[in-house]
Amino acid sequence: MYKSSISSFMFSTDHVLLPRMVVARLSCTLKNQGKRIGHCTKVPRNVNMEKLQHGYLFPEIERHELKHLKKYPHANVIDLGIGDTTQPLPTMVTSSMVDFVRGLSTAKGYKGYGPEQGEKALRKAIADAFYRDLGIKSSEVFVSDGAQCDITRLQLLMGPNLKIAVQDPSFPAYIDSSVIIGQAGKFVDKAGKYKNIEYMTCGPQTDFFPDLSTTSRTDLIFFCSPNNPTGHAATRKQLKQLVNFAKRNGSIIIFDSAYSAYITDDSPRSIFEIPGAREVAIEVSSFSKFAGFTGVRLGWTVVPEELLYSNGFPVVHDFNRIMCTCFNGASNIAQAGGLACLSPEGFRAMQSLVDHYMENASILLDALTSLGLTVYGGKNAPYVWVHFPGSKSWDVFAEILEKTHIITVPGSGFGPGAEEYIRISAFGQRDSTIEASQRLKHLLYQ
Amino acid sequence: MYKSSISSFMFSTDHVLLPRMVVARLSCTLKNQGKRIGHCTKVPRNVNMEKLQHGYLFPEIERHELKHLKKYPHANVIDLGIGDTTQPLPTMVTSSMVDFVRGLSTAKGYKGYGPEQGEKALRKAIADAFYRDLGIKSSEVFVSDGAQCDITRLQLLMGPNLKIAVQDPSFPAYIDSSVIIGQAGKFVDKAGKYKNIEYMTCGPQTDFFPDLSTTSRTDLIFFCSPNNPTGHAATRKQLKQLVNFAKRNGSIIIFDSAYSAYITDDSPRSIFEIPGAREVAIEVSSFSKFAGFTGVRLGWTVVPEELLYSNGFPVVHDFNRIMCTCFNGASNIAQAGGLACLSPEGFRAMQSLVDHYMENASILLDALTSLGLTVYGGKNAPYVWVHFPGSKSWDVFAEILEKTHIITVPGSGFGPGAEEYIRISAFGQRDSTIEASQRLKHLLYQ
Numbered sequence: 001m002y003k004s005s006i007s008s009f010m011f012s013t014d015h016v017l018l019p020r021m022v023v024a025r026l027s028c029t030l031k032n033q034g035k036r037i038g039h040c041t042k043v044p045r046n047v048n049m050e051k052l053q054h055g056y057l058f059p060e061i062e063r064h065e066l067k068h069l070k071k072y073p074h075a076n077v078i079d080l081g082i083g084d085t086t087q088p089l090p091t092m093v094t095s096s097m098v099d100f101v102r103g104l105s106t107a108k109g110y111k112g113y114g115p116e117q118g119e120k121a122l123r124k125a126i127a128d129a130f131y132r133d134l135g136i137k138s139s140e141v142f143v144s145d146g147a148q149c150d151i152t153r154l155q156l157l158m159g160p161n162l163k164i165a166v167q168d169p170s171f172p173a174y175i176d177s178s179v180i181i182g183q184a185g186k187f188v189d190k191a192g193k194y195k196n197i198e199y200m201t202c203g204p205q206t207d208f209f210p211d212l213s214t215t216s217r218t219d220l221i222f223f224c225s226p227n228n229p230t231g232h233a234a235t236r237k238q239l240k241q242l243v244n245f246a247k248r249n250g251s252i253i254i255f256d257s258a259y260s261a262y263i264t265d266d267s268p269r270s271i272f273e274i275p276g277a278r279e280v281a282i283e284v285s286s287f288s289k290f291a292g293f294t295g296v297r298l299g300w301t302v303v304p305e306e307l308l309y310s311n312g313f314p315v316v317h318d319f320n321r322i323m324c325t326c327f328n329g330a331s332n333i334a335q336a337g338g339l340a341c342l343s344p345e346g347f348r349a350m351q352s353l354v355d356h357y358m359e360n361a362s363i364l365l366d367a368l369t370s371l372g373l374t375v376y377g378g379k380n381a382p383y384v385w386v387h388f389p390g391s392k393s394w395d396v397f398a399e400i401l402e403k404t405h406i407i408t409v410p411g412s413g414f415g416p417g418a419e420e421y422i423r424i425s426a427f428g429q430r431d432s433t434i435e436a437s438q439r440l441k442h443l444l445y446q
Numbered sequence: 447m448y449k450s451s452i453s454s455f456m457f458s459t460d461h462v463l464l465p466r467m468v469v470a471r472l473s474c475t476l477k478n479q480g481k482r483i484g485h486c487t488k489v490p491r492n493v494n495m496e497k498l499q500h501g502y503l504f505p506e507i508e509r510h511e512l513k514h515l516k517k518y519p520h521a522n523v524i525d526l527g528i529g530d531t532t533q534p535l536p537t538m539v540t541s542s543m544v545d546f547v548r549g550l551s552t553a554k555g556y557k558g559y560g561p562e563q564g565e566k567a568l569r570k571a572i573a574d575a576f577y578r579d580l581g582i583k584s585s586e587v588f589v590s591d592g593a594q595c596d597i598t599r600l601q602l603l604m605g606p607n608l609k610i611a612v613q614d615p616s617f618p619a620y621i622d623s624s625v626i627i628g629q630a631g632k633f634v635d636k637a638g639k640y641k642n643i644e645y646m647t648c649g650p651q652t653d654f655f656p657d658l659s660t661t662s663r664t665d666l667i668f669f670c671s672p673n674n675p676t677g678h679a680a681t682r683k684q685l686k687q688l689v690n691f692a693k694r695n696g697s698i699i700i701f702d703s704a705y706s707a708y709i710t711d712d713s714p715r716s717i718f719e720i721p722g723a724r725e726v727a728i729e730v731s732s733f734s735k736f737a738g739f740t741g742v743r744l745g746w747t748v749v750p751e752e753l754l755y756s757n758g759f760p761v762v763h764d765f766n767r768i769m770c771t772c773f774n775g776a777s778n779i780a781q782a783g784g785l786a787c788l789s790p791e792g793f794r795a796m797q798s799l800v801d802h803y804m805e806n807a808s809i810l811l812d813a814l815t816s817l818g819l820t821v822y823g824g825k826n827a828p829y830v831w832v833h834f835p836g837s838k839s840w841d842v843f844a845e846i847l848e849k850t851h852i853i854t855v856p857g858s859g860f861g862p863g864a865e866e867y868i869r870i871s872a873f874g875q876r877d878s879t880i881e882a883s884q885r886l887k888h889l890l891y892q
Contacts, residue, residue: 028696030758038752038760039725042696043665045755046605049764056770059562084558094551097779098544104742105540112530112740112873116505145591145743145777152772156598156626159492160606176771180602219489250474250488279485294558295778296550297591306484309491312476314484318495324502325622326598331591331777332741333543427558 048182051194057172057413058082064397065407072405078432078439080364080425081407083228083382085292087356089337090349093291096340097333104333114332116324118143118300122335125342126300130260130285134272136302140316142323143338145330146299147258147286148173154254154282154301155181157315157322162219165198167210169229169414169421171256174222192416201417204376204387208232212241217249223271224256226263229414229423230385231377233267239274246280252307252315253281258299261290261354263380278304282315287334289382289427291341291350298334357382360433361426367437368424371444382426385411389420396422404439494628497640503618503859504528510843511853518851524878524885526810526871527853529674529828531738533802535783536795539737542786543779550779557778562770564589564746565781571788572746576706576731580718582748586762588769589784591776592745593704593732594619597668600700600728600747601627603761603768608665611644613656615675615860615867617702620668638862647863650822650833654678658687663695669717670702672709675860675869676831677823679713685720692726698753698761699727704745707736707800709826724750728761733780735828735873737787737796744780803828806879807872813883814870817890828872831857835866842868850885 028040054060061081069077103109117123123138130136144150151173160182166174175197178184185196193199198218200210208230223242225234234242246253255271263269271281283302287293303316340346361378368375374387388396393410400406400422411421428436474486500506507527515523549555563569569584576582590596597619606628612620621643624630631642639645644664646656654676669688671680680688692699701717709715717727729748733739749762786792807824814821820833834842839856846852846868857867874882 030754036752038754038758039693040696040754040756040758041692041698041726042756043604043608043698045757045759046603046764047607048605049603049767052767052771056767059770082559086556086558088552088556089550091551094547097547101540101543101547101779104535105537106534110532110534110738112532112738113528114741146774148774149772152602156602157492157495158489159494160628161493162489173771180768180771182606246487247485250486252487252489280487292556292558295560295775297774297777306482308476308484308486310486310488311491312484312486313491318491321495321498321502322626324505325498325619325626326595328592328594328743329741331743331780333547333779334777 048180051179051184051187052176053187056176057409060413061407061409064401068401068405075405077405077407078428078436079407080428080433080436081409083289083425083427085289085294085427086429087292087353089292090346090353092343092345092349093337093340097337100333100336111332114329114335116327116329117320118330119332119335119339122339125339129342129347131270131272131302134270135278136272136304140302140304142301142303142319143330143335144299144301144323144327145297145334146288147256147284150284150299150301151254151256152177152180153322153326154284154319155183156326157319158220163196163198164220164222165200165215165218166222166415167202167224167227168199168416169202169411169418170222170224171228172413192412199415199417202227202230202232203417207238208376209234209238209241212245215245217251219251221246221251221253222256223253224258225267226259226381228259228381229377229383229409229411229418229421231379231381231383233263233265233380236266236268236274239268239271243271243274243277243280247276250310251280253277255281255283256285257283258286259289259381260285261350262358262382264358265380267380272302272304278306280307282307287338287341290354291338292353293334293337296334296337298330298338356430357426360428360430363433363437364424364426367441371441373444378426384424384426386422386424387420388422391420393419393422400440400443404436404443406436406439494626497625497630497633498622499633502622503855506859507853507855510847514847514851521851523851523853524874524882525853526874526879526882527855529735529871529873531735531740531873532875533738533799535738536792536799538789538791538795539783539786543783546779546782560775560778560781562773562775563766564776565778565785568781568785568788571785575788575793577716577718577748580716581724582718582750586748586750588747588749588765589776589781590745590747590769590773591743591780592734593702593730596730596745596747597700597702598623598626599768599772600730600765601629602772603765604666609642609644610666610668611646611661611664612668612861613648613670613673614645614862615648615673615857615864616668616670617674618859638858645861645863648673648676648678649863653684654822655680655684655687658691661691663697665697667692667697667699668702669699670704671713672705672827674705674827675823675829675855675857675864675867677825677827677829679709679711679826682712682714682720685714685717689717689720689723689726693722696756697726699723701727701729702731703729704732705735705827706731707796708804708828710804711826713826718748718750724752726753728753733784733787736800737784738799739780739783742780742783744776744784802876803872806874806876809879809883810870810872813887817887819890824872830870830872832868832870833866834868837866839865839868846886846889850882850889852882852885
């Protein structure tokens with residue numbers, strides 16, 4: 001126990017605070033060359049935390065970037081890794097926030113705690129803007145500080161005794177939060193999978209949709225569409241199959257629609273477009289990619305009243321309790337901004353942002369396709385998903401970084417089924433995107 | 447199972463979405479007078495959620511307020527219940543946020559994702575402002591969206607297999623988050639306590655400090671000073687005892703200093719003023735009460751490097767992982783505001799806010815003391831804690847509300863040891879506080 005802990009401590013790539021050192025353990029006190037560096041409590045490390053593999057993907061990539069910058073301090077590094085928005089916010093959105101903030105300095109405009117579930121007007125605006133005609137009520141919309149945080153709160157809601165399914169590949173927060181809450185079981189190195197998690201392969205051979213005839217029943221099914229990282233938006237037919245599968249199995253779908261604004265064809269933008277979904281699905285979504293609020297922080301989750309646990313108790317009641325106990329509302333300034341985004345003028349401004357990023361996606365798509373590479377995504381999502389048959393994704397990542405100074409994301413960070421892929425983000429600046437396309441052409445044409 | 451769930455469903459005071467109804471269960475479909483109201487999945491309700499008692503305290507009180515307003519629609523209700531700030535923010539703070547927000551509309555000022563741990567400058571400013579000479583490094587400070595949210599993240603960090611101790615009375619989020627994560631065990635109705643939680647009585651008979659000679663060892667000790675609700679700031683001597691107790695037992699103290707700005711005497715404002723605390727304590731704190739950021743949302747947690755699990759692994763590494771995986775950074779606008787609060791000018795402005803609320807506390811304290819009541823708090827904290835010997839606190843709460851239209855908080859909401867108390871907040875408007883004092887005098891003098 002001691003040895004393994006020290007080795008993971010020494011080699012931890014998480015938050016490297018302490019230098020590598022020879023650790024001498026004296027009773028319960030850890031020393032390094034005579035200097036006291038800490039004292040062991042008798043509190044055991046959480047076994048779930050011990051099961052987590054490596055650092056969380058994106059901070060991990062950032063560390064690679066920093067290392068690269070040390071090696072090439074003058075390199076013009078282009079970051080098309082983490083899906084981070086780069087376009088300024090429309091002034092109509094910032095003006096609304098400015099007005100709100102100014103009000104906070106006045107007796108009339110000052111606001112303290114808001115409702116934990118979000119401001120009424122915003123809940124209503126979200127229901128109207130994204131779920132018109134789908135029968136979602138304001139009271140079923142819970143405003144939050146972002147989809148990633150809601151995913152953890154949903155895991156808290158559901159507890160450790162459930163089994164989950166995830167798309168392979170998918171956004172790593174589903175699996176990592178599942179490990180932290182204690183659902184995942186052991187990590188099996190050889191397979192690159194957790195024992196208790198059902199990995200639903202979603203590759204090009206099945207149109208990026210799982211083969212449900214071979215998928216085991218789980219309590220929760222995390223499903224992201226448009227998918228991060230593959231960029232595939234599930235078709236209506238596929239989502240109908242998914243809802244039926246969940247209904248047959250008595251499962252709950254946790255549908256992540258964070259990228260729905262990027263859908264350009266008639267693929268559903270919400271799971272609630274599918275008849276019957278209100279009885280089997282929760283939807284998590286976000287202003288991050290839709291409105292460039294990655295740093296402002298705003299998201300929401302929809303829990304329909306008809307969704308019941310096996311004992312008949314409504315899930316929405318427990319989720320409300322989680323929001324009241326474990327969360328204290330999204331920043332009221334961010335909420336004021338969110339409300340502005342959902343006005344007719346705001347919505348048009350958001351569409352221009354989305355269009356801009358989708359033009360970036362086209363630029364990347366064209367460049368890579370012209371090289372004869374097999375490229376997915378980029379049509380209903382701001383990510384392109386590039387196949388490098390026979391390669392290992394961290395190797396491809398490293399080679400691209402080394403030779404072109406471009407940060408991408410290795411596919412294997414999203415699941416064992418994506419080993420031969422890398423994800424390239426369309427959220428960069430336009431000129432960087434063009435420059436990156438040229439560098440990639442140069443590298444890959446050779 | 448079915449019966450009990452439906453009865454708790456029907457009588458749930460949480461988020462009352464559905465009318466009371468006669469529920470007919472047909473196979474797995476719940477109907478009300480022929481109308482389909484939902485369908486049971488096969489997902490069991492989280493046993494931990496089932497163990498929670500009633501709704502979370504403050505939404506519960508809000509429901510009482512709404513009921514009262516229905517009964518007396520023209521009543522001038524004064525809310526001295528939830529500790530919600532009411533004073534406008536100083537313009538120097540809002541100006542900084544306005545500048546930041548305006549910047550978000552420009553190519554130069556736009557910011558996407560920030561570091562999950564908070565902006566470097568803010569982490570440094572917090573370390574400098576609150577921990578000068580206490581040896582806390584910026585890298586040990588994690589910026590968040592508030593103390594209540596950090597408490598849940600700390601429970602996630604620690605996991606379900608630990609035992610916790612709490613002050614009785616104390617802020618209900620410690621216990622509720624413990625129940626949700628699965629540490630608490632069964633609720634024993636008669637005692638009003640969870641079986642696995644150690645309740646440390648902190649009443650006036652022991653100067654609001656636990657009798658450590660009779661306190662069992664636990665892994666975590668939640669300790670809030672100045673205490674919410676009693677308003678007692680633990681003395682240096684008391685905190686030394688607490689740190690020694692934790693060290694002896696190999697426990698970790700989770701010290702909540704959200705009200706430290708209200709300390710007027712020389713009681714420690716941080717647990718890290720106590721020698722040795724770096725090896726046994728985590729500190730959670732907040733801009734909510736210090737800066738009136740209850741709605742803006744900003745807090746922080748300090749995890750010292752020297753704090754190690756029993757296997758020698760540093761707690762800070764795992765907490766960093768939790769922040770990266772389950773959280774995505776506090777709103778960058780709130781962080782810009784927080785930074786402004788910590789400038790010398792900002793700090794002075796904060797002190798005026800604090801002084802203002804403490805004058806309210808004096809007004810309440812004087813009024814209640816003049817009636818011969820035994821009143822605690824109000825000297826190092828913005829809460830007064832009033833003793834009504836022989837009464838039940840919800841009854842006192844109800845009587846005060848009915849007869850004076852003043853919202854307070856019943857002591858029993860903070861723990862079984864506070865049955866005869868109510869908490870009154872000094873965060874109200876000045877004129878409301880004066881008016882409330884007069885109404886209370888009138889009621890209680892009779």
